[in-house]
Amino acid sequence: DEVDANTVSSYLKKEERKQTELFGIAEGKNVIMISMESTQNFVVNEKVNGEEITPFLNDLIQDSFYFSNIYDQTAQGKTSDAEFMIDTGLYPLPSGSVFVRRPKNEFESLPNILQEYSGYKAYTFHGNDAGFWNRKQMYDNFGYEHFFAKENYDVTEENSINYGIKDIAFFEQSMEDLISLPEPYLAKFITLTNHFPFLLEEEDQLIELAETGVDVVNRYVATVRYQDRALERFFEMVKEEGLYENTIFVIFGDHYGISKKYEAGVHELLGQDNTPLNHLELQQIPVVIHVPGQQGETIEANGGEIDIRATLLHLLGVPTENRLSFSRDLFTRAADMPVVFRNGDMIAESYAFTNNVCYERDSKKKVSNKNCSSYLKTAREELEQSDNIIFGDLFRFIPHAGEES
Numbered sequence: 001d002e003v004d005a006n007t008v009s010s011y012l013k014k015e016e017r018k019q020t021e022l023f024g025i026a027e028g029k030n031v032i033m034i035s036m037e038s039t040q041n042f043v044v045n046e047k048v049n050g051e052e053i054t055p056f057l058n059d060l061i062q063d064s065f066y067f068s069n070i071y072d073q074t075a076q077g078k079t080s081d082a083e084f085m086i087d088t089g090l091y092p093l094p095s096g097s098v099f100v101r102r103p104k105n106e107f108e109s110l111p112n113i114l115q116e117y118s119g120y121k122a123y124t125f126h127g128n129d130a131g132f133w134n135r136k137q138m139y140d141n142f143g144y145e146h147f148f149a150k151e152n153y154d155v156t157e158e159n160s161i162n163y164g165i166k167d168i169a170f171f172e173q174s175m176e177d178l179i180s181l182p183e184p185y186l187a188k189f190i191t192l193t194n195h196f197p198f199l200l201e202e203e204d205q206l207i208e209l210a211e212t213g214v215d216v217v218n219r220y221v222a223t224v225r226y227q228d229r230a231l232e233r234f235f236e237m238v239k240e241e242g243l244y245e246n247t248i249f250v251i252f253g254d255h256y257g258i259s260k261k262y263e264a265g266v267h268e269l270l271g272q273d274n275t276p277l278n279h280l281e282l283q284q285i286p287v288v289i290h291v292p293g294q295q296g297e298t299i300e301a302n303g304g305e306i307d308i309r310a311t312l313l314h315l316l317g318v319p320t321e322n323r324l325s326f327s328r329d330l331f332t333r334a335a336d337m338p339v340v341f342r343n344g345d346m347i348a349e350s351y352a353f354t355n356n357v358c359y360e361r362d363s364k365k366k367v368s369n370k371n372c373s374s375y376l377k378t379a380r381e382e383l384e385q386s387d388n389i390i391f392g393d394l395f396r397f398i399p400h401a402g403e404e405s
């Protein structure tokens with residue numbers, strides 16, 4: 001209730017939020033967000049048989065902000081957890097998906113913030129059924145104007161595989177609706193083809209399969225490569241339609257694609273040992289923010305998927321001082337703030353905690369758990385406060401930034 005709401009408010013307001021010269025560089029631009037299914041960061045700038053897995057993304061990164069140390073923080077809600085973090089700035093739940101468990105809560109959603117800030121309208125494009133992950137209901141709650149889901153697309157045997165319409169057809173068929181949206185808009189695209197078990201017809205195989213001992217990984221390389229081609233096609237069309245210049249593009253992997261069960265293939269591909277620390281590092285997802293005309297820069301700071309939201313708001317010039325959110329702008333994120341995982345793991349600047357062991361990251365050596373304890377305390381507090389907000393539906397009691405408090 002209100003007492004809990006005050007506790008959460010004061011916890012989050014302790015933190016200082018800094019401005020940089022990048023604040024507002026994308027002010028007023030349309031926002032195109034692309035959630036790349038199951039895309040891990042190890043594919044970026046990696047080659048198989050001498051061929052880049054993601055040639056388009058690798059090129060784009062040259063002219064983009066590339067956040068090269070960002071971790072997947074999703075839990076059982078998978079794609080929906082990724083969406084939830086970015087749309088609300090809260091952590092996913094310890095079990096299940098918030099989309100399914102708490103679709104009627106009050107949230108300070110990204111669509112609502114952008115609407116309030118500058119009249120943005122928000123839309124989602126995705127080839128699966130509108131009811132999957134209870135998206136339709138949650139999107140209505142978040143304030144999306146419309147969800148262009150499966151029934152919006154011409155889905156045939158020919159143009160679909162696995163979960164549904166293939167990414168190239170998906171982007172091509174989305175264009176007509178994209179160009180008709182009132183500006184400014186937030187348009188979220190969620191890809192589908194690079195989903196386990198990573199199936200692809202031969203005609204769509206644009207790279208030779210990898211040759212590790214794990215077929216899932218060998219196929220993954222090809223579905224990621226196909227998705228990369230779909231992104232390239234999308235950018236071609238966006239340029240043809242004259243939408244490119246006035247848009248900020250936020251592109252990220254939603255979560256891991258290769259689970260522990262198949263990870264030996266990744267270790268083999270990358271020539272690394274199977275260690276708990278390597279497994280933890282493989283939870284990195286690519287995060288790329290492209291602002292046309294802006295010089296490229298790689299930002300190596302540690303961060304989590306949840307931080308994408310504040311980073312975008314920073315570039316759009318939306319003040320977040322009075323927002324209650326666990327998202328921290330990646331340009332200024334404090335180095336000693338751990339990246340928090342739902343399974344009890346955490347990553348800090350010099351230490352990482354996984355499988356109940358504290359590691360020194362530089363030496364990769366096990367060290368006394370004391371070295372991790374203050375970070376673990378922060379991690380527990382973060383998750384507890386976030387869970388309290390969700391389970392108590394505390395935004396009902398917290399004045400929104402736009403309102404008088």
Ligand code: GP9
Pocket residue numbers: 037077078079080128129132163190192195
């Ligand atoms: C389904 C797609 C995949 O619509 O988003 O879901 P996932 O299994 O990754 O949560």
Ligand code: MN
Pocket residue numbers: 037038078079254255
């Ligand atoms: Mn997913």
